[in-house]
Amino acid sequence: MTTTENHSSRPSLGTALITGASSGIGAVYADRLARRGYDLILVARDSARLAALAHRLAQETGVKTEVLQADLTDRSDLARVEQRLHGDAGITLLLNNAGIAVTGTLLDADIDAVERMVALNVLAPTRLAAAAAKGFAARKAGTLINIASVLALLPEMFSGTYSGTKAYLLNLTRSLQQELGPIGVRVQAVMPGATRTEIWDRAGTPISHLPQDMLMDVDAMVDAALAGLDQGEAVTIPSLEAVHEWNALEDARRALGPFLSLRQPAQRYAVTTSA
Numbered sequence: 001m002t003t004t005e006n007h008s009s010r011p012s013l014g015t016a017l018i019t020g021a022s023s024g025i026g027a028v029y030a031d032r033l034a035r036r037g038y039d040l041i042l043v044a045r046d047s048a049r050l051a052a053l054a055h056r057l058a059q060e061t062g063v064k065t066e067v068l069q070a071d072l073t074d075r076s077d078l079a080r081v082e083q084r085l086h087g088d089a090g091i092t093l094l095l096n097n098a099g100i101a102v103t104g105t106l107l108d109a110d111i112d113a114v115e116r117m118v119a120l121n122v123l124a125p126t127r128l129a130a131a132a133a134k135g136f137a138a139r140k141a142g143t144l145i146n147i148a149s150v151l152a153l154l155p156e157m158f159s160g161t162y163s164g165t166k167a168y169l170l171n172l173t174r175s176l177q178q179e180l181g182p183i184g185v186r187v188q189a190v191m192p193g194a195t196r197t198e199i200w201d202r203a204g205t206p207i208s209h210l211p212q213d214m215l216m217d218v219d220a221m222v223d224a225a226l227a228g229l230d231q232g233e234a235v236t237i238p239s240l241e242a243v244h245e246w247n248a249l250e251d252a253r254r255a256l257g258p259f260l261s262l263r264q265p266a267q268r269y270a271v272t273t274s275a
Helices: 024-036 047-061 075-087 111-139 160-183 218-230 241-258
Strands: 015-019 037-046 065-069 089-097 142-147 185-190
Touching: 015 024, 015 075, 024 037, 024 089, 024 218, 037 047, 037 111, 047 065, 065 075, 075 089, 075 142, 075 160, 089 111, 111 142, 111 160, 111 185, 142 160, 142 218, 160 185, 185 218
Parallel strands: 015 037, 015 089, 037 065, 089 142, 142 185
Antiparallel strands: none
16 A cells, blocks of 8 residues: 655655554654655554554655555565565665564573564564665665664673574674675664563563663654764664763774684683694
8 A cells, every 4th residue: 555645845765664663663763754755665564553654644744655564474474575675776775673572581481482583583684684785785875774772782681582683683783884884875773772662561561660761762762863873873872872881892892803713722721732
């Protein structure tokens, strides 16, 4: 379904394809990108919510909006979205936002639910990023945004399986920045802290149980993330004021590089090997 309202002569910035667009972070990104001049392809499972959002944004902003109903844990649905990214040269931005959380320890977890989470949080964004990146690289332009989480840095604070999926997205993003940045493609990782969205209730953790001073409103989070994109940040942590702390962490990580793969074990292990 495509909706168009001709309210503005503002030139389009191309089309943004947004996953997980029916609510929360994805819906706010849809609003902000439409107001910047992007046409929209909205992807999620809830077609009714998508249709309502598409209609409202078309009326309010004048951009073209399209609903692409898909369950990204379903391989055939995922393939349809991949094919759209492969075949539509008008897509200039991909937002990999769809995700779910599974709470609790691995010992207590429903392992089938963990598998579904990995499919949505890892496999789907990887395949969609690969599909988009091919077109962006050929055109030497485009923007890829991956929604990770600060839990990528704090595996002790929440489910290790969930934080592991977000650490994967951070690593994927940093690698793609090296691969695509030199040819003109913007790649950003956004690492929100706790954000006021439906993901908490869906994961079985009522949002009311969280310390309120940790919770950021979703509108503020997305606005900060887009400000980070405009500033050229490779990684945006919306709540982090002291950016030098992040830079120090990155510098420390890079400083380890020369010592992480050597011929001999470290002397502190008192291991000797023959020449």
